Amino acid sequence: MAEQTKIPYKIYLEENEMPTAWYNVRADMQKKPAPLLHPGTHEPMKAEELAAVFCEELVKQELDNDNRLIPIPDEIRDFYRMYRPSPLVRAYCLEEKLQTPAKIYYKFEGNNTSGSHKLNSAIAQAYYAKKQGLKGVTTETGAGQWGTALAMACSYFGLDCKVFMVKVSYEQKPFRREVMRTYGASVTPSPSMTTAVGRKILEEHPGTTGSLGCAISEAVEAAASEPGYRYVLGSVLNQVLLHQSVIGMETKAALDKYGIKADMIIGCAGGGSNLGGLISPFMGEKLRGEADYRIVAVEPMSCPSFTRGVYAYDFADTGRVCPLAKMYTLGCDFIPAPNHAGGLRYHGMSPILSELYDEGLMEAISIPQTRVFEAAEEFARVEGILPAPESAHAICAAIDEAKKCKETGEEKTIVFGLTGTGYFDMVAYEKFHDGKMEDYCPTDEELASFRTHLPKI
Amino acid sequence: MAEQTKIPYKIYLEENEMPTAWYNVRADMQKKPAPLLHPGTHEPMKAEELAAVFCEELVKQELDNDNRLIPIPDEIRDFYRMYRPSPLVRAYCLEEKLQTPAKIYYKFEGNNTSGSHKLNSAIAQAYYAKKQGLKGVTTETGAGQWGTALAMACSYFGLDCKVFMVKVSYEQKPFRREVMRTYGASVTPSPSMTTAVGRKILEEHPGTTGSLGCAISEAVEAAASEPGYRYVLGSVLNQVLLHQSVIGMETKAALDKYGIKADMIIGCAGGGSNLGGLISPFMGEKLRGEADYRIVAVEPMSCPSFTRGVYAYDFADTGRVCPLAKMYTLGCDFIPAPNHAGGLRYHGMSPILSELYDEGLMEAISIPQTRVFEAAEEFARVEGILPAPESAHAICAAIDEAKKCKETGEEKTIVFGLTGTGYFDMVAYEKFHDGKMEDYCPTDEELASFRTHLPKI
Numbered sequence: 001m002a003e004q005t006k007i008p009y010k011i012y013l014e015e016n017e018m019p020t021a022w023y024n025v026r027a028d029m030q031k032k033p034a035p036l037l038h039p040g041t042h043e044p045m046k047a048e049e050l051a052a053v054f055c056e057e058l059v060k061q062e063l064d065n066d067n068r069l070i071p072i073p074d075e076i077r078d079f080y081r082m083y084r085p086s087p088l089v090r091a092y093c094l095e096e097k098l099q100t101p102a103k104i105y106y107k108f109e110g111n112n113t114s115g116s117h118k119l120n121s122a123i124a125q126a127y128y129a130k131k132q133g134l135k136g137v138t139t140e141t142g143a144g145q146w147g148t149a150l151a152m153a154c155s156y157f158g159l160d161c162k163v164f165m166v167k168v169s170y171e172q173k174p175f176r177r178e179v180m181r182t183y184g185a186s187v188t189p190s191p192s193m194t195t196a197v198g199r200k201i202l203e204e205h206p207g208t209t210g211s212l213g214c215a216i217s218e219a220v221e222a223a224a225s226e227p228g229y230r231y232v233l234g235s236v237l238n239q240v241l242l243h244q245s246v247i248g249m250e251t252k253a254a255l256d257k258y259g260i261k262a263d264m265i266i267g268c269a270g271g272g273s274n275l276g277g278l279i280s281p282f283m284g285e286k287l288r289g290e291a292d293y294r295i296v297a298v299e300p301m302s303c304p305s306f307t308r309g310v311y312a313y314d315f316a317d318t319g320r321v322c323p324l325a326k327m328y329t330l331g332c333d334f335i336p337a338p339n340h341a342g343g344l345r346y347h348g349m350s351p352i353l354s355e356l357y358d359e360g361l362m363e364a365i366s367i368p369q370t371r372v373f374e375a376a377e378e379f380a381r382v383e384g385i386l387p388a389p390e391s392a393h394a395i396c397a398a399i400d401e402a403k404k405c406k407e408t409g410e411e412k413t414i415v416f417g418l419t420g421t422g423y424f425d426m427v428a429y430e431k432f433h434d435g436k437m438e439d440y441c442p443t444d445e446e447l448a449s450f451r452t453h454l455p456k457i
Numbered sequence: 458m459a460e461q462t463k464i465p466y467k468i469y470l471e472e473n474e475m476p477t478a479w480y481n482v483r484a485d486m487q488k489k490p491a492p493l494l495h496p497g498t499h500e501p502m503k504a505e506e507l508a509a510v511f512c513e514e515l516v517k518q519e520l521d522n523d524n525r526l527i528p529i530p531d532e533i534r535d536f537y538r539m540y541r542p543s544p545l546v547r548a549y550c551l552e553e554k555l556q557t558p559a560k561i562y563y564k565f566e567g568n569n570t571s572g573s574h575k576l577n578s579a580i581a582q583a584y585y586a587k588k589q590g591l592k593g594v595t596t597e598t599g600a601g602q603w604g605t606a607l608a609m610a611c612s613y614f615g616l617d618c619k620v621f622m623v624k625v626s627y628e629q630k631p632f633r634r635e636v637m638r639t640y641g642a643s644v645t646p647s648p649s650m651t652t653a654v655g656r657k658i659l660e661e662h663p664g665t666t667g668s669l670g671c672a673i674s675e676a677v678e679a680a681a682s683e684p685g686y687r688y689v690l691g692s693v694l695n696q697v698l699l700h701q702s703v704i705g706m707e708t709k710a711a712l713d714k715y716g717i718k719a720d721m722i723i724g725c726a727g728g729g730s731n732l733g734g735l736i737s738p739f740m741g742e743k744l745r746g747e748a749d750y751r752i753v754a755v756e757p758m759s760c761p762s763f764t765r766g767v768y769a770y771d772f773a774d775t776g777r778v779c780p781l782a783k784m785y786t787l788g789c790d791f792i793p794a795p796n797h798a799g800g801l802r803y804h805g806m807s808p809i810l811s812e813l814y815d816e817g818l819m820e821a822i823s824i825p826q827t828r829v830f831e832a833a834e835e836f837a838r839v840e841g842i843l844p845a846p847e848s849a850h851a852i853c854a855a856i857d858e859a860k861k862c863k864e865t866g867e868e869k870t871i872v873f874g875l876t877g878t879g880y881f882d883m884v885a886y887e888k889f890h891d892g893k894m895e896d897y898c899p900t901d902e903e904l905a906s907f908r909t910h911l912p913k914i
Contacts (some may be wrong), residue, residue, distance in 0.1 A: 156550075381639075424632075
């Protein structure tokens with residue numbers, strides 16, 4: 001099959017073709033993403049205020065709307081070399097299975113032990129923490145991909161790593177927890193009695209199994225209350241999208257190397273770290289009028305921030321201790337239905353992506369989880385890779401587009417992000433195999449009930 | 458770091474540099490491995506007898522002691538392209554951590570969904586089964602790597618796949634089972650009531666948690682009793698080592714490409730599939746007198762086939778329905794102590810490797826499992842990859858050799874096989890983290906008690 005074409009199954013860039021700078025898409029945006037606001041005063045957060053929570057260099061990156069290229073330090077590039085450049089795979093087998101004239105490519109970020117793209121930002125954040133002379137960092141993790149990535153990154157730089165893991169995941173995913181311990185991280189189920197906000201939440205909701213918003217509150221408090229610690233976050237923030245732009249830059253370099261022009265770029269979206277990183281350089285071209293691409297965000301029907309949320313200032317966390325961010329949000333108390341197994345469960349969306357979406361520069365769709373798992377299994381059987389449920393949202397949308405091409409006869413080039421592997425998601429796969437997976441679509445009334453607190457800004 | 462040298466972190470061959478033929482090391486052996494014998498008559502098994510159990514083309518490969526290169530069919534190479542060539546990684550970070558003058562390389566076979574090198578032979582065996590027009594295949598699996606690999610391969614060619622999984626693993630590793638189901642395989646805990654040999658074993662040992670030897674017996678019976686089915690095996694056999702030679706050929710090509718000469722090649726050894734594949738072309742050079750290498754097999758102290766077994770004809774399975782193989786064996790009823798968590802638990806060893814070892818062409822050492830897990834964790838923290846416990850045997854030996862180089866100042870080049878990832882082995886890692894892992898070293902008396910049945914041949 002591969003003999004018939006010049007494009008290999010996997011396009012690997014050489015190590016010396018790896019990006020030397022991250023791509024800051026904000027530099028290309030005429031209307032910049034809205035600034036973070038102080039939760040008390042509603043004034044834009046100043047650098048020195050942010051520096052109480054985040055590392056100094058990361059604060060700079062968070063606030064930098066102007067520099068298009070930000071050099072990647074050598075120490076981070078050294079680490080990247082252990083698992084990057086990641087392959088851009090031509091999905092020959094999937095194309096054949098679908099009998100589609102479309103050309104399908106996916107950028108595979110799962111070939112590292114954390115099992116996802118999260119490592120790209122984790123190593124950057126750990127590096128800046130180390131450079132600042134900190135002792136350690138705190139964070140939250142839901143499914144565990146971010147926590148694992150951060151544990152690996154901290155271990156590499158000899159930093160302490162404290163992870164607050166959403167209780168339901170802590171209990172259902174003991175193996176994720178154990179991987180983090182292998183890398184020397186301490187893992188606490190959230191809500192916990194170790195923080196004031198955790199104790200308050202447990203008092204009000206004794207049986208709660210936790211949420212990402214709640215774990216964020218605990219991690220922020222833990223960082224603020226111990227000298228030499230800062231808080232780090234794996235998604236949503238501008239700095240995270242910046243680090244993740246390495247995905248998009250490699251993707252673009254690989255496509256350019258073989259003279260391939262993408263028509264459509266598809267990514268799953270929870271907080272937006274993967275999608276934002278994947279599209280950054282492409283969106284840059286689009287914003288500068290140099291090229292056009294259809295860009296599609298795919299989210300779960302049970303957590304539809306883009307497709308059914310509102311664009312407004314909201315809290316980033318349940319405990320409401322974090323700055324306010326203007327984003328597409330379902331409300332900071334929103335938690336997907338318990339039967340939701342497909343990840344991407346954060347209530348809000350990256351302010352950068354929110355602004356781009358609001359301006360009509362990208363589209364968004366939502367998909368029920370049974371269809372997501374059907375796509376995951378179909379993909380696994382022909383392409384060999386067992387995808388994370390999160391990634392399978394993008395797979396599902398790409399398959400749908402490829403089927404449309406079959407009907408119309410169009411030879412479109414579809415690129416999607418395959419963010420990670422599903423080795424730690426077999427409980428969800430088991431539910432699916434046993435026919436016990438249900439779809440959930442919140443009613444308008446339910447969604448409205450989570451928006452009553454939104455601050456008037 | 459990488460800037461100082463011309464050798465990248467990861468040496469990836471191009472797809473067109475992938476081997477076009479497997480390397481049959483038996484062609485270079487003056488004394489050939491002993492033939493399989495009929496368990497009743499003790500006569501060498503004839504091709505037509507083997508064809509009742511195995512696919513015809515695989516029988517040919519099993520018996521072929523003469524052809525050095527056996528072409529890899531295009532359909533198999535197409536599949537290989539989905540995850541091969543696999544990277545040969547320079548362990549820069551490990552070298553720095555150890556402060557050793559040694560140069561350490563590892564061939565990483567874990568970057569595919571089955572998580573190990575087993576896929577290299579699974580896809581070959583599935584291909585020949587399909588070509589022969591079979592409906593499906595049966596097999597056994599212990600830790601689950603082989604079963605997963607075979608499930609993936611069968612799914613690709615649309616073959617039915619029946620896996621007998623050692624009961625203790627079936628219960629302790631539900632996620633492995635679920636991955637196999639994702640690829641459409643049926644998975645039965647062994648011993649089971651679905652076969653006569655399973656029922657007999659359950660009657661004699663009602664509480665048994667199963668063994669690999671017992672699962673083999675069941676899988677062989679299941680294949681023999683259903684038309685259109687054949688049995689396939691993931692290790693030990695000559696054909697399996699042949700398919701796995703793709704590991705060694707790629708390793709040699711990558712080393713040659715950069716003008717690197719290995720001094721020492723290290724691999725873990727259970728049934729011998731990985732080690733046999735890795736060393737094949739190097740051993741060929743050694744046998745032809747063209748080059749010399751130290752070749753080291755590493756096995757668990759609790760299952761020491763090479764270091765404390767005997768070289769004799771023995772049954773390949775507990776049910777004693779399979780042909781007899783001449784190999785280093787602990788006796789076909791041997792089962793490692795229950796606290797053994799480190800894989801590599803088969804009682805015998807590849808006849809090819811057994812002959813080479815007996816002739817002094819390679820060495821063998823055994824390592825207690827707590828040291829194996831220490832090495833695994835040390836490696837994971839600096840090199841990023843979470844190794845399978847099996848693979849960590851080779852890591853441990855490589856680290857020991859690198860430390861010797863530090864003492865002597867020798868700049869030796871060490872190459873080892875990193876056969877797979879440990880995502881499904883977190884129960885064992887947890888034991889290790891919690892200080893609950895114990896070492897076990899069978900006494901001479903215990904070992905002798907398993908050898909009383911050995912047929913006098």
